Amino acid sequence: MLKKLNAWLHLWLGLASGIVVLIVSVTGCILVFEQEIKSMVHPWLHAEKPAGAAYLPPSALYQSVAKGLPGKEAHSVWYHGSNRTAHLTLDGDSVVYMNPYTAEITAVVDHEDFFHIVEEGHRHLWLPVEVGRAIEGWGTLIFFVLLVTGVILWWPRRWNKKAVKQSFTIRWKARFKRVNYDLHNVLGFYALILSVIIAFTGLMMSFPWFNKTVFRLAGGEIKPRVQAVSDTSLAGNTVMLQQVDKAWQKGLQEIGQHNTDQVIVHFPDEPDEAIYVCVDMYRGSWRDVYLDQYSLAELPASAPRLEDTKGGAWLRRMNYGLHVGEVGDLTTKILYFLGSLICASLPVTGFMVWWGKKRKKTKKKLRPQRTVAYMPAYNE
Template sequence: MSFKKINAWVHLWFGIASGVVVVILGITGCILVFEQEIRNVSSPWLHAASKGKALLPPSKIQEGVLKVLPNKEVNSIWYYGENRTAQVTVNSDSTVFVDPYTAKVVAMVDHEDFFHIVEEGHFYLWLPKEIGSVIVGWGTFIFFILLLSGLVLWWPKRWNKKGRDQSFKIKWKARFKRLNYDLHNVLGFYSIIVALLFAITGLMMSFQWFNKGIFWIAGGRDKPRIEAVSDTLSNPQTKMLAQVDKAWYKGMNELAAHNPKEIIVSFPEKASEAIYVCTDMFNGTWRDVYLDQHTLEILPASSKKLMDENFADLIRRVNYGVHIGAIGELPTKILFFIVSLICASLPITGFVIWWGKKKKSGKKKRRIFMNLSPSV
């Protein structure tokens, strides 16, 4: 009984403490699950018709951008694949979208769009980063505890037909009080596996100690960080743009195992910098590759192909894809959307349960007080 009372107390007060955070994370998470799908419909500048043409190399894309923005510096180009515009990052407040078949600038979009605002809420609760990230991290940790304590509270006292019905079925025709209880209790149980995935993957992104703990449990051992640096001593100076084009070509034709034409390539500012190539972008995962700017050799700081990773490193690589539901494409996105909505509802239905008990307790105390009071 003592354990049950402590568990109920933890579930109640931890739930009240983190309720607002969980609601915000749940609602913003619902929106972000389908961010790319919504953007594809609402943003016509993301589309480009190939008309039988081949994708232009990064040097040509840069040339097209500098004709429109001569005083800007191109940092990187993100090719989204066939029949999609390329996203060019420049040193400005806007993102430039370019037709990769003609190098024509299609649109310049402010970073502060709707989804950026939603992301700010999901990551930082619209607070300064150093404050909001801490609140979100610990709010997620409390949510993790709430899921475990909620499972204990849900567990049926008896596994007979009545106990199973109360734990697994929602009485849609019941009064509001019972319906609200079922929505909290039953939906909370059915969503617990995916909700735990939300919490664990979120904690891996929030806290280094948690990330390292999961990595260690999975059998991984952290290695010293290797800096990606090009060798300028034993290699002659080369034409940077020509090397970036070659790196882009190598990324598509030699490095990529999945979606070869979805690729990011960077423009080094110094001779000692490596050329960054991001490839194998699928299901929320990607591969970071660093190439020597002069020889285009793969540097030790690069990631392995996903199929070559050990179990511990694989967990880290797929963590983001699992968190956003992209790991299984549309089916998991739909499932994660529904569960994220349920997670947002749990603090609300839980508060209604607590408030109803509080009012009932207050009425009971008043009745007892009235019965004990001397009659006039």
């Protein structure tokens, strides 16, 4: 009885969430290698480092944009590392790429590129954000339940040699229906661990209630949000761009622990706004640091070092890296690509299994019943 109920749940939940899982998984496959593909096809992402050269400070790049693109104002600059261009975000959707060693503008690119469109499909199915994110989130939750019901259906009744072979191997020489069933059943099991991680981390990003629950269960303590505000009484004769340069230098030399040639720094717009510096962009995680615009003191709103985070705080910090496969560089990215590809195939192979059974039942109902003709006896 329980197994029939489990099979019923697996079937109808799979049919209900199939399209969502297919779209999210296919777009996820593409996004796994987003940076690698961009690096190959976009020459403006590269800037050869001259011998002995060092980064120019943010103020130099800021002033270069002001001179080269009149009427545009830069809001932040991201240094991507040696032999890479830096990019500055402007008003609207434009991104300016600059040589960080010469301040030369190499490209002005629309933010709405191919990968941005793919990401919109992955995050909210190309629907209005609020509607699409809700559908995507609940579809991910259903998929998470499907992984549990799928394991129950896959679990062999007996662990003998024949059952183990059927559960772990695909019989490529069998009929198409059997091969399709094995692709659904066997590949689904092999991708189980990665599928659980991807779905779990996706739920962490989709639902605040899920995020908070996991955070608390992992020992995290929810504290009131602290605002990052600069002390305007210390303003004095400071100049914003000079302070940003100092904050950038502090981020590179003192604050950052990992990938110390990569940093993001924002240009504050208001007198009481803090200078935001992002460091430790490592394995899909990052560290948000807020510095007083005038004293450059680190404010309480800043995140601690990754080494100092534990439990729920660590899960939150590493959630993105765990979701996209950046925790182990290229090796885990390849595994995540294959796992996402299998996840994309499950709704298709599952639908074909259901459709084949449905057609079989329909044919049985429509098949004419055999009748025996009445043959009178000879002497009748």
